[in-house]
Every structure is written in structure tokens, then in C-alpha cells.
Amino acid sequence: MKNRALGLVIPTVVIFAWYLITDVFGTESYLMPGFVMTIKYFMDFVFGCYSITIYSGDFISNIMASIARVFMGFGLASALGISLGFITGRVKLLRLLTEPLINAIRTVPGIGWLPIFMVWFGIGETLTVLLIALAAFFPIYLNTLYGILETPKEYIMAAQMLGANHYKINTTVIFPWAFPSVMTGLRLGLGVSWAYLVLGELTGINLGIGAVMMDSRITGQTEMIIVTMVVISLMGFISDKLLKLMGKRILNYDEKR
């Protein structure tokens, strides 16, 4: 309890400082919007109660569009990352074949893929989803791979001695052992997904939190920029918690137990 309380100290100080600097001492609102004003804009975005912006009350439609993109991109990255990670982890030949290519692609940062994706896919849904998938793929793939490679030989020996065949070794030994690593990869991938969501949406999509963010810069409503940043942060936080919960449902095993 005390640890949680300590964690809240700095955020509280920051918010208080924000309030002081803007609402008490006064700053240009286009540089740093007032704390109270930003809260108002947030409420308006969600509930449409003040009608101060064109986004008034559009929170749900925008957030749903963004969530759908993250869902698809992350889903694609997870499916590919986990299955590829598993296969190359278990079959040495495949790993030797694919490793150089994967490392080469990995060194190009996701942003570097934006131009060629724009050429191939144009601006829009596909671009964003694929960008997210590409960025999220690598942490998921790598962590899955390492989790599998790190399975101590003795566990496999013990399982063999007790009568496990190849398939059973994969499901009853390797998977549980590698699972915490896979979870780490998934959580990293999810975090990266939100970042690349914003990047993808900045390219000129109509609906989405990132789209609102970029749009409000152009229209000079700095409050909305802050609001959308907070929303993304919240989404990242909540989705991470949900992922952790899902992980616990599948296998409630923590190495540090």
C-alpha cells in the first residue's frame, strides 16, 4: 500500500505544478493549456457536454477505430510472432535459415517502413494495421524464441524419462517454460502497437485518436493534443493490465514465485 502511495507522489506534484504554471501564473494557452481547461475538453470529448470542439462527444467512435486497428495489428503480430518463434526455436535448420533475414528487417525502425508502405498500400487502414503488426512482431518473435531456446535440457530429459513423446514435450514442458517470456514479448509488442498506431494515424486518417491528435495541432487546439495523449496512455495501461490478466488465466506461473 505504501509503495503504491509513493508512486503517486510525483504525478501529483506534476499535476499541481501544471495547475500552478498555467491557471495561477498564466501562460499562452496555445503553448501549454490550462489544467482546468484541459479537463473540460476531455469531458467534452467524451460526453459532448460543452460542445467546444468539433470532436465533441466523438470519443467513442474515435477510440473504437483506434482499438480496432491495434487489435488487428497486434493480433497479426502475435499469431506470426508466436508461431514463428516456436517453430524456429524447435527446428534448428529453420532458425539458421531465417535468422539473417529477420535481423536485417529488424534493424530498420518501423518509421523507416512508412514511406514504402505508403507507396504500396496508400494512406489508410491497411497501412496503419501493417505498420503496427511489423513493429509488434519483433519483440513477440524474439522473446518467444529465446524462451524456447532457454528451456533447460534437464526438464526435457525428465519428461522423456517419464514417457513424454515429442508432442507432449512441446505442450507440457517447453510451452509452460517459455510462457513467461512469451508474455513479456506480448506486453512489449502491445506497448509498441499503441505507439505505431499514432504514427499510422498521423498520416491522414479520418477517424482515430492519433488522427484527432494531429488534427487538433493543425487547428491550434493544444488542449486536445494533451487530451489524446492522456487517452493513449490510459489505453496502453488498461490493455496491458488486461493482457496480464489473460496471461494469468492461461498459465498462472511466475518464475519468481
Next chain:
Amino acid sequence: MMKKDSNDIMNIVGLHKSFMILNHEVKVLKDISISIKNGEIIGILGPSGCGKSTLINIAGGFLEKDGGQVLFKGEEIKGPSSERGVIFQNTVLFPWLTVKENILYGLKLKKTSREIMENELIKIIDLVGLNGFENYYPAQISGGMQQRASLARVLIMQPKIILMDEPFGALDAYSRMIMQNLILELSMKLELTILFITHDIEEALILSDRIYIMGNRPGRVIKEIIVPYDRQREYGMVSDGKFVKIKKDILNLLFNNEH
């Protein structure tokens, strides 16, 4: 040449094994011949690096041999099997399973019925003294308890022989004593056949019916000793004059072999 007795549950004949280390071929085991009869406890005693672990791994079916024969019930072994149960030095219980789930792992693979599994579990837990710990995770119990669980998961499969790789090496002296006693007790109750390796002379003498003493570089059998005690042993035997003398003889043998 050894006579093959049909009462031998396991027979290792002229075993050879080499490893490639830094582009050199290192002979780890040279012409090893060991016989184990049903119901015997056989100790393999030797210094570190004499190839004991390699020997047990080959007997367990985890490692390929280079030459010779490894016979189990008269036939060459083809890989690991629950008939040749293995107790590893580092327990190797699955950390994501409880003690109970670990013990039942092998039976579950055989699709044994729930009822039979529960019955066998109760019996075995009682035998190894793990009552009350069924739902704990390995990380939550002591090293000694973990080895009991490790023993239980092998015993429940009703193996024909149990192979032990320095099973009590990681335990403190007291726990080791308790476990050695447990092994002696169980070996009588269940008529177990055991092949174990150790570097501890006292342990070898306390547990074994016969000891094969191994030398170093390359690993080979230098002497076979029949331990002059029957299975009803007490821990007090370590201070016994006879015991101390045998221990001294073995020490001399090992020391002279090194120099």
C-alpha cells in the same frame, strides 16, 4: 570377460565414450563393465571428472555410446524409459506444477484413470513422507522435500531400476543423512534396484551392496568392492571400526590412483 547372469537387470559391457573438446578427442569412458542384479544397490564412486555423469546419462538413454553394450533385461536400450527411472542432482521438478501434479505427470501421460492416480498418489506420498505438501509448488519447499517429490514421481511409475545422479549432493549434511536413510528403508519395503553415482565415500558405503570404484582420465573401473554389511544398516555404522577401515582403504586406492 564378465559372466552375464540372467538375474542381472542391467548389464554394461565394455562401454566406451569419447567427446570432442576443442578439436581434441577426449576419452571419457574406457571399457566400463558393470552388472546390476535385481534388488541390488550399486554405487559408482569416483572423483569429479571421471565420467560418472556420462555413464549415468548413457544408462538413462540420454546419450549415445561409442562402443560396447548397455543391456536392460537382456536387450540394448533404445532411449529414456520410465522403467529406468532417473533422479537428477538438481531435482528437476517442473516449477509450474504442484508437488502432486509433478508426481502424477508420468501416469497422466499414460492416460491412467483418475481413481488409480489418486490411490497411487496417496500411497507414494505416504512412503516418501510428503504428507501435507501435495499442493505446494517446488519453489516453496526445501531441497530435501524436492528430492522426495523427485523420488516419488519416479517410484509411482514402478521402475525396474532407479538411476541416481549424485542425488543428495545439493543437500546439507543433515538432509543428506535423512534421505540416505529413506532410500535404505524404501529399498527394503519396495525391493528396489538402484544404480547411483557419488563422489562421497561414506555415502557409497552406507547405501551400496557393491561399489565400483572409478578412476580418472580416462574414466575406467579400477576396483569392485563388496560391502560387508547387510541391508539392515544403522547410521551409527559410520563410526564402526570396520567401516572406517574400508573407507581408509578406498581413500588410499583413490589417492594412489591419482598420483
